[in-house]
Amino acid sequence: MTATAPGTMELKLERFMRRRSLVGKTLSVPLDVHSDECLWDLLLRATAENGHLHVNHVLDMLSGNGERPRGGYEAAHLDTWIDRRALRDVLGLSSTENSPPFEKSVNRGVQSFFGTTIRNAQLSMELRVSPLSLREALYCRAVWRVKSLCFDPVTRELLLERCPVCCQTLSPTNTLGLQYCWACRFGGALGREGYQYVDLRDFPQPLVEVVDEDALNFATSLIDPRSFGIASPTIGLHDDFACLDRGEIFHFIAVLAKHQISFGYASGATLPNEVERRGTVGRFLPPTVLAEAARMVLEWPLSFRDFVSHVRQKRPDDRDYVSIFFRSHGFKAKFRDTIFRLINDERRCDREWRALRPSEPLAVENDSSFGEAWAAVAKRMPRAEFKALTTFIEQGDGRGVAQAQVRLTILKQKSGVQSLANSIGVPTYELFRMVDQQLLSDNIVDLEDRMSVKEGAQELFADLATQSVKGEMPERFFSLARVVNALSLRLEQPWSYLLRAARDGAFEYWLERHRGTSLLRSIYVNDVTSICTLLANAPRSSGEWRTVYVSNMDAATTLCVPLASIPDFARHGLLTSPTTIGVLHSIRSRYLLACEIPPRLKANVSISNRAAADRMRAGRIAGLNGRPLTLWDRSQAEALFGSEIAPCIRD
Amino acid sequence: MIIPRTKGELTSIFNAIWVKHPRSEHAFQVFDELREGKRLSGTRHEAVGATLLAPSRTGKSRTVEHYIAKKVVPDCVQRGLIPEDAPLDDQVAEQRLVVHITLTPPSSVGGLMTDLLIALGDDSPTKGTVRTRRHRVYALLRKHKTELLIIDEIQHLGRELQMSTQSRRDTASTVQNNIKTFLLDGFPVCFVGLPEARSIIFGDEQIGLRIEEEIDFKPLNYLDVNDTTIVQDFCARFAGLLFRERVFDHIVDLVSGNLPECFCDAVNGRLGLVAELIRWATTIAFKERANTLTRAHFAEAVNLHLSTIDGFDRNPFADQEGEEPATSQRPPAASAHEFREAEEFA
Numbered sequence: 001m002t003a004t005a006p007g008t009m010e011l012k013l014e015r016f017m018r019r020r021s022l023v024g025k026t027l028s029v030p031l032d033v034h035s036d037e038c039l040w041d042l043l044l045r046a047t048a049e050n051g052h053l054h055v056n057h058v059l060d061m062l063s064g065n066g067e068r069p070r071g072g073y074e075a076a077h078l079d080t081w082i083d084r085r086a087l088r089d090v091l092g093l094s095s096t097e098n099s100p101p102f103e104k105s106v107n108r109g110v111q112s113f114f115g116t117t118i119r120n121a122q123l124s125m126e127l128r129v130s131p132l133s134l135r136e137a138l139y140c141r142a143v144w145r146v147k148s149l150c151f152d153p154v155t156r157e158l159l160l161e162r163c164p165v166c167c168q169t170l171s172p173t174n175t176l177g178l179q180y181c182w183a184c185r186f187g188g189a190l191g192r193e194g195y196q197y198v199d200l201r202d203f204p205q206p207l208v209e210v211v212d213e214d215a216l217n218f219a220t221s222l223i224d225p226r227s228f229g230i231a232s233p234t235i236g237l238h239d240d241f242a243c244l245d246r247g248e249i250f251h252f253i254a255v256l257a258k259h260q261i262s263f264g265y266a267s268g269a270t271l272p273n274e275v276e277r278r279g280t281v282g283r284f285l286p287p288t289v290l291a292e293a294a295r296m297v298l299e300w301p302l303s304f305r306d307f308v309s310h311v312r313q314k315r316p317d318d319r320d321y322v323s324i325f326f327r328s329h330g331f332k333a334k335f336r337d338t339i340f341r342l343i344n345d346e347r348r349c350d351r352e353w354r355a356l357r358p359s360e361p362l363a364v365e366n367d368s369s370f371g372e373a374w375a376a377v378a379k380r381m382p383r384a385e386f387k388a389l390t391t392f393i394e395q396g397d398g399r400g401v402a403q404a405q406v407r408l409t410i411l412k413q414k415s416g417v418q419s420l421a422n423s424i425g426v427p428t429y430e431l432f433r434m435v436d437q438q439l440l441s442d443n444i445v446d447l448e449d450r451m452s453v454k455e456g457a458q459e460l461f462a463d464l465a466t467q468s469v470k471g472e473m474p475e476r477f478f479s480l481a482r483v484v485n486a487l488s489l490r491l492e493q494p495w496s497y498l499l500r501a502a503r504d505g506a507f508e509y510w511l512e513r514h515r516g517t518s519l520l521r522s523i524y525v526n527d528v529t530s531i532c533t534l535l536a537n538a539p540r541s542s543g544e545w546r547t548v549y550v551s552n553m554d555a556a557t558t559l560c561v562p563l564a565s566i567p568d569f570a571r572h573g574l575l576t577s578p579t580t581i582g583v584l585h586s587i588r589s590r591y592l593l594a595c596e597i598p599p600r601l602k603a604n605v606s607i608s609n610r611a612a613a614d615r616m617r618a619g620r621i622a623g624l625n626g627r628p629l630t631l632w633d634r635s636q637a638e639a640l641f642g643s644e645i646a647p648c649i650r651d
Numbered sequence: 652m653i654i655p656r657t658k659g660e661l662t663s664i665f666n667a668i669w670v671k672h673p674r675s676e677h678a679f680q681v682f683d684e685l686r687e688g689k690r691l692s693g694t695r696h697e698a699v700g701a702t703l704l705a706p707s708r709t710g711k712s713r714t715v716e717h718y719i720a721k722k723v724v725p726d727c728v729q730r731g732l733i734p735e736d737a738p739l740d741d742q743v744a745e746q747r748l749v750v751h752i753t754l755t756p757p758s759s760v761g762g763l764m765t766d767l768l769i770a771l772g773d774d775s776p777t778k779g780t781v782r783t784r785r786h787r788v789y790a791l792l793r794k795h796k797t798e799l800l801i802i803d804e805i806q807h808l809g810r811e812l813q814m815s816t817q818s819r820r821d822t823a824s825t826v827q828n829n830i831k832t833f834l835l836d837g838f839p840v841c842f843v844g845l846p847e848a849r850s851i852i853f854g855d856e857q858i859g860l861r862i863e864e865e866i867d868f869k870p871l872n873y874l875d876v877n878d879t880t881i882v883q884d885f886c887a888r889f890a891g892l893l894f895r896e897r898v899f900d901h902i903v904d905l906v907s908g909n910l911p912e913c914f915c916d917a918v919n920g921r922l923g924l925v926a927e928l929i930r931w932a933t934t935i936a937f938k939e940r941a942n943t944l945t946r947a948h949f950a951e952a953v954n955l956h957l958s959t960i961d962g963f964d965r966n967p968f969a970d971q972e973g974e975e976p977a978t979s980q981r982p983p984a985a986s987a988h989e990f991r992e993a994e995e996f997a
Contacts, residue, residue, distance in 0.1 A: 013734040020741045028772040029794045050773070051790025053783055061774065177790070 015092075022089055025061070030092030036114070036225035038142035039082075044127075045139055046091050048175040055173045061090045109330060114142065114225035116247035119330065122147050122254070127170040128159040131201045134179050143224045148254040148285050151208040153220035153227075158205040165198045209515045212291045212422060214556070214563035219294035221564075222250040235567040236552060238300040243334045249297065252331065256307075257285045257293035263311045295418070298563075299551055301342055302412065308346045405548045407432065411445060416453045418553065420444070424457055425481055425518025426495045427554035429545060429581070434496045439503070461519065463503050468511035474526040476606050477510065478599045481520035483531050485560040486596035489648040491585045492545060493558070494538035495520065501534050528599055528646070535649045546582040558584045561593070565629050572624050572631075591624065591631035592638075600645040616640065656898075658934060664896050665930045670888045672881055672922060675714045678703060678866045682718055685839040686748070686798035698839040699861050704846050705868035710923035711843050714868075715751055715801055723749045747771055747795035753803040757819070758811060758826045764788055771795065785829075792838060800833055805844035809851040827855060834861050870920030873912050878920070882911045885922060889929060898933060903944045905929070910946075913967040917953050931956050 019026055027050045033042060047055045062082055087093070110117050128144050130152035143149065144159055151158050162169050163181035171182040180197040210216050221227040222234075223246070234246055241249055296303040331339075408429050411417055421428045434440045439460050444453045478486075480502070484493055502509055502523065510524045525531060556563040558581065569575050574587050597612035607615075616623070616632050619640045624631040638645070656664075681701050689698060703711055724742045727733045733745050752766040764784040768776035771791040779787065791797075811823035833840055835857075842852055846869075853859035871878040886905040894902045905911070918924035929944070931952035936944050950968035957963040 013736055016734045016737055016745065017741070020737075020745065023772065024774055027774055028791050049790070049794055051787030051794075053786065057775075176786075 018089070019092055026089055026092050027058070027061075033093065034137070034139050034141075036141050036143065037139055038113075038145065041140040041142065041145075042091070044172070044175060045178060048177045053174060053176070055175070058090065062086050113223075113247055114228060116223075116228075116245050118146070118223070118247045119251055122251065125172055126161060127172040128161040129170065129178070129200060130155055130157045130159055131204050132157045135201045138178055140178060141226070143220075143226070146223055148250075148257070148290070149220065149223070150285065151287060153217075153224045156207045156209075158208060160200060160203065160205055163198060163200070164203045170200075208287045210288045210291045211419065211516055212295055213516055214553075215295040215298060216287060216291040217564055218298060219250065219253050219290050222246045222253070233564070233567065236570050237297065240300060240335070240338045241297070243332055248331070248335075252335075253290065253293045253297055254285060256296055257289045259311075260289055260293060260307070261285075295553075298553065299418070304342060305346050308343055312347070404429070404544050407445075408548060408550075412551075416456075417444075420453050420456050421557070422553075423518055424460075424499075425520030425557065427550060427557045429548065429550065429554065430493075430495055433492075434499070437496045437500045439496055439499055457519070460499070460503070464499075464519070464523070465511055467503060467505055468523075469508050473510050473512070473524060476604075477524040477526050478528065479521045480509070480523040480525060480531075481518070481560060482595065483525060483528060483599050484520075484535070486599040487528070487532060487646065487648060488535050488538075489588060489650045490538075491541035491543065491581065491651055494535065497538045498531070498534060506534060507531060532646060532649070538649075541651050546585075547580050549580055550584075555579055555584055559588065561629055568629065574624075588634075590634055592634045593629060594632065597637075597641065597645065600641075600648075602644065602646070605644075656937065658937075661898070661930070661933060661937070664898060665926065665933075668889070668892050668896065668926070669713070669717050670885055670892060670926070672885050674866075674868055674881070674922075675710070675717070678714050678868070679718055679722060681864050681866050682749070682799060682841065683722070684864075685841065689798040689837070689839050690796075692837070696837050697861070698834050698837045699863040700834055700840040700842065700858070701864040701866060702849070702852060702862055703841060703843045703866040703868055704849055706845060706870060706921065708918075708923040708927065709868050709870065709921045710926075711868060712803060713923060715803070715843060719743055719746065719749055719751060745772070747791075747797055749799045749801060750792070750797050751801040751803065754805060754807050756807040756811070757822075758808055759822055760785075760825050760829050763826055763829060767800075771797075789836070797838065800838055800840045801843060802830065802840060803843045805842045805852070806848040807844075809844075809848045812851055827851065827858075831855065831858050834858065871915055871922065872920055873915040878915075879911075881922075882915045882925075885925065886911050886914060889926065893929075899943055901943055905944075913949070916965060916967040917949075917957065917963070919962060928952055928957075 015030075019030065027046055029046075029049045031042070031046055031049070037045070043055055043058050047053075047058050052058065064086065109120050111120055111123070112118075113123075123145050124147045127140070129140060130144065132155040133141065133152050141152070143153060149159075160170070163183060166181060166183045168181070168183040174182045176182055176185070176197055179199055179201050181200060184198040218233050227233075232246065234241065234249060237249075244252065296307060411431065412428055417428055417431065421431060424434075426434070431440065432445055435442060435445050440456055441459070444456045480498065484495060484498060488494060499520075501507065507525065507527065507530045510526075511522055512524065513522045550558070552566045553563055555575070556566050559569075566575075569587070575583050594613035594616065595609045597616075598607055598609060601607065613630065613632075616637055619636075621636045621640060622633040638648075685699070685701060703714070705711055720739060720743055723746050724733070724739070727742070727746045727748060728735045732748075733742050737745075747770075750767065750770045752763075752770050755762060755766065761781050761784065764781060764787075765776045767788045768784060768791070771788065773787060773791065776784075778784075808823050808826060811819050812827070814820060814823075830840060842848065852862065871882055873879055873882060883906060890903050890905045893899060905914075914925050914928065918928060928949065932944055932948040935951050935955075936948050939948075941948070946968050950966060953963075953966045953968060958966065
């Protein structure tokens with residue numbers, strides 16, 4: 001705040017003298033605007049910090065004590081009568097920096113929101129706060145006003161909407177201070193001892209946890225003004241979304257999530273007990289459902305088709321089931337058309353499929369020649385899916401469809417496959433090998449079996465838990481996912497081989513499960529050398545998967561990075577989405593991440609990832625900067641560390 | 652020769668002159684200690700207070716004003732609260748670390764809150780009920796991190812507390828209670844006023860027991876050795892400042908002979924009045940177009956301005972006629988060092 005730039009002092013002086021000339025027309029405490037604070041919250045904070053009790057006082061000052069239009073409370077209407085200059089004078093803002101964002105009506109029912117748009121109906125006039133966030137900084141974030149979010153994106157804390165003591169809703173216009181409950185004034189002890197009020201910061205709320213953290217992060221980053229400075233999350237999304245801005249994509253996700261609940265599609269549609277107890281289930285979207293809807297957008301359009309077909313099975317008589325919903329939510333005509341097209345395609349294909357279905361069994365699994373297999377798939381598959389698959393493949397280098405690709409694409413149609421792979425911590429294509437290694441039951445890759453496979457790995461988890469070492473964790477330990485990523489540089493990483501070795505007791509490991517953490521990341525090993533030996537003995541890659549296209553999620557798992565950094569890879573031109581396993585392998589051969597260094601160091605030496613990165617930076621190793629990952633040139637880095645680190649095992 | 656000046660100019664020069672003395676230094680130290688205590692302890696501790704009680708014209712209010720201008724304003728600048736290069740008057744008006752209010756009679760809780768709100772820069776200090784105003788006062792005191800409240804003319808309250816009307820007495824005691832709550836809520840308070848106010852401060856146990864320091868500002872007694880030094884230093888520094896401000900061409904001798912004793916005697920030991928006496932004498936000298944101050948000027952000043960007031964019937968300057976104070980080109984040896992120091996401080 002107190003930057004020492006040469007011009008700052010004069011600005012400060014000017015602001016000071018202006019305030020002096022406005023005594024009686026300006027509030028006592030000058031404010032600084034936070035970058036993610038909306039106008040209404042700013043006015044409320046100005047009221048609170050100056051000890052006024054009702055926001056009307058500030059509104060009156062803004063209107064020059066003249067007439068204020070009725071309905072001036074609506075955030076969208078503030079811009080119709082508030083003068084920017086008056087706002088600066090009254091709140092004591094400096095003339096140039098940080099002018100507060102005005103929410104403006106853009107269209108009917110839509111208003112601007114920090115550079116994107118949001119529907120009026122999505123903005124709540126109620127006050128909801130995150131106590132943990134208030135402890136950090138005493139202001140309300142604009143994102144708390146978004147109705148579809150029931151948690152703070154940064155702290156992941158459920159938002160508090162009622163005072164925990166008196167159970168009244170928090171007042172959006174009266175205030176004793178943003179951190180206090182207005183209703184609990186203890187019979188009029190107004191004024192003196194602030195500590196007699198109910199301090200909401202003393203009531204931290206439960207944190208939201210979901211399995212698919214990446215998808216949830218994606219959803220919140222669309223609407224949270226805090227993340228607007230960082231690379232747009234919409235890079236790498238399907239072209240269908242090109243006509244929408246990020247706020248509209250978020251709105252679409254929210255609508256999808258609502259439908260998922262109403263059609264019983266969402267699997268984890270349970271809220272944390274806390275929210276259920278408060279009885280607000282109907283009003284806010286459970287974070288798990290929001291994450292699933294976001295995942296649907298990330299894996300567009302196949303996932304959406306799956307949803308549509310699910311809805312039809314549920315409501316076979318309802319002809320216009322989904323269309324009605326989407327029609328009423330005010331999407332752009334172009335995007336609406338896209339959705340209707342997908343829905344119609346699905347309906348037509350379904351009809352064709354029904355006609356075919358009684359006769360022939362699926363011919364992919366046996367050893368028929370590739371052409372036959374493809375034909376069988378083409379016939380069996382709904383047309384939209386088939387079309388999507390063809391475009392998916394044609395976007396690549398034009399080579400024909402690999403059989404593995406077909407198997408993978410069909411596998412991914414099954415519900416729950418992605419969640420299963422996520423919970424194990426492997427890409428979806430690895431599931432085939434896991435079945436080969438008899439780690440999972442056959443019916444998971446049985447493409448005829450339409451049952452959900454979400455819970456398919458329970459047995460494996462139980463086996464691994466019994467085999468694990470109980471007791472204290474050693475001082476130096478790494479997760480199995482990290483060790484494999486650091487030490488093995490094969491086209492097909494031998495995850496299943498190692499999991500099998502673990503189950504059979506070939507090395508000792510500790511198991512510490514946390515919610516939302518995959519199996520591979522929960523297995524901790526101490527003796528890296530034994531893993532090295534195992535890795536060296538692992539079977540060589542078959543090469544069968546080299547040209548297979550994979551989704552962004554699988555690419556992220558393969559590269560051992562969070563999903564959110566895939567756009568960074570795309571921005572550096574390293575991959576286009578979707579990408580093939582071969583490309584991913586070549587990226588890994590050229591670059592490494594700083595976190596790969598520590599597991600490779602000789603035993604008894606341990607440094608942090610940051611220290612490794614610092615050393616590489618000092619060694620002037622070429623790297624690609626990304627947020628939050630930096631890629632380092634593999635050959636240079638390995639030369640720098642030399643014999644200090646164990647070599648990588650390659651094909 | 653005398654640089655011609657108007658009477659108004661002279662007044663402004665004398666208003667700007669500030670002579671430091673051990674008592675004001677002590678007061679500054681007490682203020683600093685109170686503020687530091689507030690800064691270092693949290694909001695939930697009770698605070699302690701101080702008193703600065705002395706008869707009229709001993710320099711109480713000047714001390715407070717000077718403390719704010721010379722100590723508090725630089726603190727604010729250092730903390731980045733107000734810009735360095737703004738005019739001093741604006742800086743003083745905008746600083747909120749030390750809130751200095753003057754109690755206006757007739758006292759009422761609403762009036763007290765309004766005075767505080769004005770000092771805190773509130774936009775509408777008269778608006779709201781007493782309770783909402785008090786809420787605002789507390790919110791602003793916390794927000795501005797105010798470290799010390801100085802309440803001037805506290806004796807008004809005392810007079811009202813002894814009035815015959817029951818309602819006036821009640822109002823006054825409510826004001827007293829309100830001031831007390833500031834102490835209970837952790838804001839140090841310094842009471843400034845006439846000695847008679849002692850009874851209301853120490854008459855109330857809750858306030859009296861929280862007073863940690865009574866700043867000594869009682870009239871000086873020239874027979875006391877410490878006080879003698881204070882008066883002599885004061886006169887020497889004043890002479891230096893008069894020379895610096897070019898009121899006269901030469902250094903005026905205010906220290907030779909028994910002059911300091913006469914000063915102390917004539918004004919009953921009130922330092923603020925010494926400065927005033929010199930001003931009166933200067934005005935007289937200017938009227939006569941004299942180029943320095945003489946004993947006769949002081950004598951006349953006492954005659955003109957003081958002799959009519961009860962308790963100031965002596966004129967020591969007239970008693971010992973014949974010892975003319977000599978003007979000299981060089982400052983008196985004793986005051987050369989003091990002169991530099993005074994300049995530094997001003």
